[in-house]
Amino acid sequence: MSTPTTRPTADAAREAVQAAVRHVVPDADFDYVDDDTPLRGEFELDSLDFLGFAETLASRTGVPIAEADYPRLATMATCVAFLTGARDGT
Amino acid sequence: MSDFTMPSLGADMERGTVLEWLVAPGDVVHKGDPMAVVDTSKAAVEVETFADGVVVDLVVRVGSEVPVGTVLAHLGPVGAAAPAPAPEPAPEPEPTPEPAEVAAQEPAATTGHQPVVHSPLARRRARELGVDLASVAGTGPGGEITREDVEAAAPAAPPTPSTVPEAAPATTPAARGAGRPRVTPYARKLAREMGVDPAAVTPHDGETVRASDVRAAAIAAPAPAAQAPPPPAPPPGAPPPTGAPRPTAAATRAQTMRETIARLMARSKREIPHYYLTTTVDLTDALAWMREQNAGLPIAERLVPAALLLRATALATARHPALNGFWVDDAFVPGSGVHLGVAVSLRGGGLVAPAIHDADRLTVTETMAAMRDLVTRARAGRLRGSEMADPTLTVTNLGEQGVESVYGVIYPPQVALVGFGRVVERPWSVDGLLGVRPLTTLTLAADHRATDGFTGGRFLATIDDLLQHPEEL
Numbered sequence: 001m002s003t004p005t006t007r008p009t010a011d012a013a014r015e016a017v018q019a020a021v022r023h024v025v026p027d028a029d030f031d032y033v034d035d036d037t038p039l040r041g042e043f044e045l046d047s048l049d050f051l052g053f054a055e056t057l058a059s060r061t062g063v064p065i066a067e068a069d070y071p072r073l074a075t076m077a078t079c080v081a082f083l084t085g086a087r088d089g090t
Numbered sequence: 091m092s093d094f095t096m097p098s099l100g101a102d103m104e105r106g107t108v109l110e111w112l113v114a115p116g117d118v119v120h121k122g123d124p125m126a127v128v129d130t131s132k133a134a135v136e137v138e139t140f141a142d143g144v145v146v147d148l149v150v151r152v153g154s155e156v157p158v159g160t161v162l163a164h165l166g167p168v169g170a171a172a173p174a175p176a177p178e179p180a181p182e183p184e185p186t187p188e189p190a191e192v193a194a195q196e197p198a199a200t201t202g203h204q205p206v207v208h209s210p211l212a213r214r215r216a217r218e219l220g221v222d223l224a225s226v227a228g229t230g231p232g233g234e235i236t237r238e239d240v241e242a243a244a245p246a247a248p249p250t251p252s253t254v255p256e257a258a259p260a261t262t263p264a265a266r267g268a269g270r271p272r273v274t275p276y277a278r279k280l281a282r283e284m285g286v287d288p289a290a291v292t293p294h295d296g297e298t299v300r301a302s303d304v305r306a307a308a309i310a311a312p313a314p315a316a317q318a319p320p321p322p323a324p325p326p327g328a329p330p331p332t333g334a335p336r337p338t339a340a341a342t343r344a345q346t347m348r349e350t351i352a353r354l355m356a357r358s359k360r361e362i363p364h365y366y367l368t369t370t371v372d373l374t375d376a377l378a379w380m381r382e383q384n385a386g387l388p389i390a391e392r393l394v395p396a397a398l399l400l401r402a403t404a405l406a407t408a409r410h411p412a413l414n415g416f417w418v419d420d421a422f423v424p425g426s427g428v429h430l431g432v433a434v435s436l437r438g439g440g441l442v443a444p445a446i447h448d449a450d451r452l453t454v455t456e457t458m459a460a461m462r463d464l465v466t467r468a469r470a471g472r473l474r475g476s477e478m479a480d481p482t483l484t485v486t487n488l489g490e491q492g493v494e495s496v497y498g499v500i501y502p503p504q505v506a507l508v509g510f511g512r513v514v515e516r517p518w519s520v521d522g523l524l525g526v527r528p529l530t531t532l533t534l535a536a537d538h539r540a541t542d543g544f545t546g547g548r549f550l551a552t553i554d555d556l557l558q559h560p561e562e563l
Contacts, residue, residue, distance in 0.1 A: 025437065046487075046491065047396055048394060048396070048462055048465050051390075051394060054389050055389040065389060066385075067392060068381075
């Protein structure tokens with residue numbers, strides 16, 4: 001996977017994740033969603049929703065998302081780590 | 091001249107509400123163009139026209155709920171309504187690119203004299219009923235002669251669809267003298283058995299009364315509610331329906347949808363002797379092939395496993411036509427094509443199963459695009475009428491939400507429902523070697539009146555086999 005010239009900050013990544021979820025679930029409420037909650041389960045995203053989510057996320061952040069990266073978009077924490085270029089768990 | 095009527099968007103639909111007009115008088119429309127957004131009890135649906143022509147007038151106002159078969163708008167032949175003094179009625183509608191010329195014009199056959207008649211509908215009724223407009227007392231605003239006035243002046247006249255829903259076909263092209271709709275032999279037989287007058291059935295395609303039209307009419311007609319007072323018709327001569335759509339409140343919608351599902355599913359379990367079959371499908375090759383296809387593709391163009399499953403189901407359905415169609419009056423009626431109903435759960439509750447038409451003729455990529463488009467529009471409340479009517483077999487992919495298998499309830503009058511469970515990684519033996527493989531549980535719920543387990547078993551085996559050779563999908 002190629003590395004984009006600029007990676008979003010953690011805050012920007014977080015914002016992009018929320019926007020991307022709201023793109024498919026317009027009334028998504030993140031108030032009670034902690035960073036380790038699986039997004040697909042929480043927001044009942046099916047595979048098509050997830051595709052829309054990934055698409056929006058990639059276009060908002062400029063970070064290319066390969067199919068092999070999908071598992072790294074599981075929770076807010078893993079999404080932010082992936083988008084900012086941090087290794088999982090850091 | 092033809093009528094654009096409230097279509098039957100599924101066996102369970104009796105009435106619909108016009109939420110929004112997508113056309114205005116004067117617009118030139120072609121077969122397949124969306125005309126209006128209609129709220130059924132299940133979804134907001136874009137309803138298409140089955141004829142070419144010019145929109146002469148919009149009969150039903152936004153917000154009005156009317157029975158299936160009610161005339162919603164009138165279409166005139168393109169050119170016939172032009173402002174020229176003696177326009178020649180074109181025998182066949184010919185689309186022209188200049189709708190502006192015909193806007194707000196009326197059919198020229200009757201030209202107004204002293205009476206105040208702005209409504210083409212009133213004029214047409216007068217013509218049909220042989221009523222002299224000069225002898226009619228107008229009760230509308232400013233002495234305007236309304237359709238009701240015309241009809242009151244002709245007491246022996248046949249009722250209009252808005253006063254007696256069953257009589258809807260009275261205003262079909264047949265009644266207009268434009269040629270009686272053809273009735274297929276099967277539809278005629280079905281109509282006889284169901285006690286439906288085939289001449290009183292509005293053909294779905296505007297030309298030929300088919301079995302599905304008869305069934306829809308049979309379902310729509312006998313309901314006592316259909317004989318309730320007429321739906322509000324716009325005062326003829328009033329300005330065309332305008333105003334923002336008035337969607338049913340979400341809560342009401344959810345409640346209505348719940349009731350519809352309840353009625354339909356109860357009917358299914360009451361009438362259909364279901365049998366269930368299940369098999370486990372190894373998706374290793376299919377998913378590997380999919381990933382290969384997806385490599386390098388932009389996200390928007392990538393496939394998801396559901397596209398492969400749908401494609402395999404469509405091909406298998408074409409090979410096992412006994413599962414593709416309807417059970418009507420103690421007999422199986424094959425589907426006219428493989429129109430796969432895709433069960434789509436809606437946010438906020440409820441379920442719709444619009445069809446991907448002729449799914450067996452699409453490539454995997456086309457299937458993916460069709461599915462994505464359909465699901466997106468289903469959730470946005472923008473399905474089209476033709477998608478809601480008559481899927482021939484339904485597929486549910488409930489596994490996406492986590493369950494490992496789905497034993498579905500058949501959507502009557504269909505005779506089968508295919509379910510895919512979640513793709514799970516499990517130990518699986520291949521050629522004596524144990525490995526971890528992605529598996530899905532494939533189920534079939536089928537109507538034992540239409541098929542036996544043997545047919546169902548072969549059908550599932552075909553789907554399995556197709557998924558083992560994804561490059562041939």
